[in-house]
Amino acid sequence: MQRKRVTLDEVARIAGVSRATVSLVVRKSPLVADHTREKVEQVMADLDYVRDIGAARLRNNSSRTVGVIVPNLVNSFFTEFLAGVERVMGEDDRVVLLANSQDDPRRQEEILQRFRGHGVDGVILCPAAGTDPDLPARMRRWGLPVVQSLREIGRDATDYAGADYIEGVRLAVQHLVGLGRRRIAFLSVSARTSAREERLAGFARALAETGATDAGIVEADLTWEGAAHSAAEVLALRSRPEAVLCFNDVLAAGLMLGLRRAGLEPGRDMGVVGLDDLPLAELTYPPLTSVAMDPAGIGVAAARLLARRLADAGAPVERSILAPRLVVRESSGSDAG
Template sequence: MRSKVTLEDVAQGAGVSRATVSLVVRKSPLVAEKTRLKVERVMADLDYVHDLGAARMRSKSSRTIGVVVPNLVNSFFTEFLSGVEQVMGEGDRVVLLANSHDDPLRQDEILHRFRGHGVDGVILCPAQGTDPGLLDRLHHWDLPVVQSLREIGENATDFAGGDYAEGVGLAVRHLVALGHRRVAFLSVTARTSARKERLLGFTRALAQTDAEDGGIVEAELSWEGAFQSAEKVLQLASRPTAVLCFNDVLAAGLMAGLRRAGRVPGQDIAVIGLDDLPLAQLTFPPLTSVAMWPDQIGASAAGLLARRLAHPDVPVQRSILVPALKIRESSGVQIN
């Protein structure tokens, strides 16, 4: 049986000290680039694998963090996780992902499992209906938590998200500038802080532009739910000329439903999404959407958790990213 390659083996092969190899493994900036490349080359040649188990024993840390999201229908969370993993990977941490299915009971089970696995901390997008008392329990468990995208409590934990109220405002002002006066809002059914923030932005933007509230339609966050929402939108008594959607998933499904009903998105009725996922450029027509930078939000959440793990007593911090409107044909603008 082949013996395990050690730090000493790598150090001897590279002609450096064991301490230098250890610094390279930990991605320390203290090692000169030339030396780092030489050590990494020897590590690759010897097929060296860093012993995370031993490192965890020494540091009394599992080097893992948990991430809980409410669904995986929306690819927003795939982008979000990518940002989390990038930052945590740089810190030599492993990310455990779990889907709560927007169920507080399932979320509790996940958090208990994470606790059993000894995760160092958690990034949580709370399920709808989550009791704010959960934060007290996590504190009692001595389990650091960063909330992201949704929030329970008021400034109770570090938080990473985007300015969705402003994002909705960008979308409404764009529609009004194109001549739309009656704007409807297609929302998810889940009552969360994310929904509340978007509706607040919608109400505020309507007041600022003197546009009319074309009505609020709710749909389940699923492809079928989004597809079926078109019928509800077309039945609105206000006969809106534009629809602003909670996210890109609902917007894409809505446009498909409108086409089935014989309406042409971007011509008969304008449609705008929120998030600007890669999906937005693949719909027909391409979807005007508000970029909310999910990968950057994920990276911010991970950065806040890393900060909290390194300095447990630092003040609570919020990271809110500024949105940007991405104009395409679905809002009625002809793109050459």
């Protein structure tokens, strides 16, 4: 037999407070005194109270859910990004639905239609490579608020949260040149996205500013083994590089594995720098010099932009760009330890 749902009135009666006070506690309002909040929360725990989200949805015409679409789950960047999103949305009493587009626009479309069917209040989207440029306009016609993050289709078409990739690449190239490594190659993913374009634009600009030599661009699949196999192409470049700047830490870690298989020592025979500074950067051998992009911070920024958009649909488009930070370790050839 199904147990009857505990109500706010029952919690209020046992806690000795008003129903309105219990409602404020449930909604995490700062208007409730700490001792009262603690007492009410203890009663809710004792009674196993669960908020009736369905009823709240009917009252407010809101599902209290938002969708997040990322292009892959190979890169732990997106795990940290999601943690930032959930931190903000949890404070707003919303549930986050995560979906992986696998960088496929058709799969992305299917996910969006499922999100619409579930009545999500808004979406944080990292667009799949090859996404139709008309998608932001279509989502506006659907009445579905969207914030793009990390990648974007059409500059200023929607709110956007990301990092300054151009500055991040500049920091990396300046560091390598400062170590005397002037022939620099770039290891990129193959997916044509705004993130790739910005990194390559930053690479060209940084080479021009420092006078370093472009040793070539190599593309690799975003997998550990794909990145490892790219080492052969890097070593076959006509102007053998003294260092390689990688699109992200996943490619950098794989490249270093490939270099060691070829009998070279990353950091000694060839400098390697990543972009992201994920936790794995400290676990690679040697530890990876990388440019910190703060994925959790970007997630927080994207969620705040979406919360703002949900509160005011007519607000002007806003961009939140986080500044990068170089984290020096041994892989670039520096004496970091």
